[in-house]
Amino acid sequence: MDDNLKAVVSSNVIILAVLPTQLMGLIDSLKEVISKDKHILVSVVSAFNLQEISERIGNEVIIVRAMPNIAAAVGESMTCLCSNPEHQSSLEKIKLIFDQMGSTLIIPETLMSSATILGACGIAFFMRYIRAASQGGIQVGFHAADAQFIAAQTARGATSLLLESGNHPEREIDKVTTPMGCTIAGLNEMEHNGLSSALIKGIVLSYNEIKKLK
Numbered sequence: 001m002d003d004n005l006k007a008v009v010s011s012n013v014i015i016l017a018v019l020p021t022q023l024m025g026l027i028d029s030l031k032e033v034i035s036k037d038k039h040i041l042v043s044v045v046s047a048f049n050l051q052e053i054s055e056r057i058g059n060e061v062i063i064v065r066a067m068p069n070i071a072a073a074v075g076e077s078m079t080c081l082c083s084n085p086e087h088q089s090s091l092e093k094i095k096l097i098f099d100q101m102g103s104t105l106i107i108p109e110t111l112m113s114s115a116t117i118l119g120a121c122g123i124a125f126f127m128r129y130i131r132a133a134s135q136g137g138i139q140v141g142f143h144a145a146d147a148q149f150i151a152a153q154t155a156r157g158a159t160s161l162l163l164e165s166g167n168h169p170e171r172e173i174d175k176v177t178t179p180m181g182c183t184i185a186g187l188n189e190m191e192h193n194g195l196s197s198a199l200i201k202g203i204v205l206s207y208n209e210i211k212k213l214k
C-alpha cells in the first residue's frame, strides 16, 4: 500500500522507518489519523526520543522505539527496544514482531543511541573486518571468493561460540593461542597497530555523531 493515511487507518501497529530528517514531516502528515486507543507506534529512527515523538503527535498514543539491523533480512537482526515503563505490555507485543527477525533485547531509552552504534552500525564495522580478513586471505594464497567464504564462516563460528557458551572472547582466544605460536604473533601485531583501539574509538566517535542526524 502506498497511501500512508489508508495504511494507518487500516492498521494497529505503525512502524515509522524514515530518515531522521523526514520523521517530523511524516508525523505531521499522519497525526490526525493516529489514535491513542487503536494504535501502537513503532519508531526505528535513532535520533528522536519517545518524548519528542509524543509531543509532535500531540496525543498519548503508545510509542515503542526499536533499533534493528539489516541482518533482519536473514532472520539474524539484533534489535534493541524500549518504551515508557507504563507501556510494558505493548512493548512485549512489539518485541514478538521483532523476535521473528532475530534476537531482541529490551533496554532503557537512555541506551538507544548506544544500541544504534553497537547493533545497527555494528553490521558495517563487522563487514569491514571480514573484508580486511578476506584481503589478507588473498595475500596468503586464496582466490577472493574462497577467502571471503572462509573469513565469513570463521566470523560466524566465532560468534556462535560466544553466543552459545556465554564465554568472554579472551577465553576462546586463549584456546587458540599456542605459546610462541603464529596466532598470538598475528594478534599482537594487530594490537600494536591499534586494532582494539581503532574499534573502540570508532564506536565512540559514531556515538558522538548521532546528535547531528536530526
Ligand SMILES: NC(=O)c1ccc[n+]([C@@H]2O[C@H](COP(=O)([O-])OP(=O)(O)OC[C@H]3O[C@@H](n4cnc5c(N)ncnc54)[C@H](OP(=O)(O)O)[C@@H]3O)[C@@H](O)[C@H]2O)c1
Residues within 6 Å of the ligand: 004, 017, 018, 019, 020, 022, 026, 044, 045, 046, 047, 067, 068, 069, 070, 120, 121
Ligand atoms: N540502515 C540501518 O541499518 C538502520 C538500522 C536501524 C535503524 N535505521 C533507521 O531506519 C531509518 C531508515 O533508514 P534507511 O537506511 O532504511 O534509510 P532509507 O534507505 O533512506 O529509507 C527511508 C525510506 O523511507 C521512505 N520514505 C520517506 N518519506 C516517506 C513518507 N513520507 N512516507 C513513506 N515512506 C517514506 C523512503 O522512500 P523513498 O525513497 O521512496 O522516498 C525510503 O524507502 C533511519 O531513521 C535509520 O536511522 C536504519
